Amino acid sequence: MVELLSSWIQNIILFILLSVVIEMLLPRSDMQKYVRMAAGLVLLILILTPIMKLFAMDGEELMERARESIASIPAAGNDIGAKKKEIQARQDAYILEQTAFRLKEAAEKGLIGQFGFRFEEIEIELKKGDGNIPGDAEEIRAVLAKEEGGREVEEIREVHIGADGDAKRIEEDLRQEIVKYLSEKWEVDSEKLEIVIEGG
Known part of the structure; x- marks a missing residue:
């Protein structure tokens, strides 16, 4: 026409x-x-x-x-x-990437200082629909690796050689402490955090 x-x-x-x-x-x-x-x-x-x-x-x-x-x-x-x-998906991916970077910056120094770990990767999974990050995140998954020379030298504790269960319990206690620390630092419910410790 x-x-x-x-x-x-x-x-x-x-x-x-x-x-x-x-x-x-x-x-x-x-x-x-x-x-x-x-x-x-x-x-x-x-x-x-x-x-x-x-x-x-x-x-x-x-x-x-x-x-x-x-x-x-x-x-x-x-x-x-x-x-x-497509543009919205790109923006969402960019926002998630920037949020993960900010979360890493906010907590990494304390994580290295208190626990001797650093972030390898942070993944944020949002709830369906729009929401504020990280408050409306369905799950935040953090992969941690041991930081070389990160912790200050501590007093030597008595070592008990025992069952494998003690090591797992100690690792789980450490994981719970890290979850509590990150939950407070990021102001996120601890149930939404998943911590994976590499080599542990």
């Missing part, structure tokens, strides 16, 4: 330019009046051509063209919707 309209306007403009050039080439005489009248009639026909085509068209053909025009509109809307979702 737009192509039809643009070609129609283009034809009118070209005809007007051509008639002006022809009129300038003709000498002033009675012939010039006849040329103007003929050019005016041709211009009138050019202007009325699309209207005559509309009346010459079959009603069903007109309806079919209208349906095609209307059908093309939702396809463009779907394209825009898909791009919007």
Whole structure:
């Protein structure tokens, strides 16, 4: 439809330019009046051509063209919707990455100083829908690794060589202390935190 309209306007403009050039080439005489009248009639026909085509068209053909025009509109809307979702997904990923970075910065010095661990990775899983990070996070998973030379030298404790259960209990106690520390530091419910200690 737009192509039809643009070609129609283009034809009118070209005809007007051509008639002006022809009129300038003709000498002033009675012939010039006849040329103007003929050019005016041709211009009138050019202007009325699309209207005559509309009346010459079959009603069903007109309806079919209208349906095609209307059908093309939702396809463009779907394209825009898909791009919007893609941009939103990129923004969400960027926000999660920045939030994980800020969480790491807020707690890493204390984590190294108190427990001798550093962050390897922080993953944030949000609840479905929009929410504030990290308060509305469904889960925050932190992978920790032992920091070399991070802890200050402590007093040597008595060592008991015993069952494997003691080591697991000690590791679980340490994990709970870290969860408590991070929960307070990040102001997040401790049930939402999952701590994985590499090599432990």
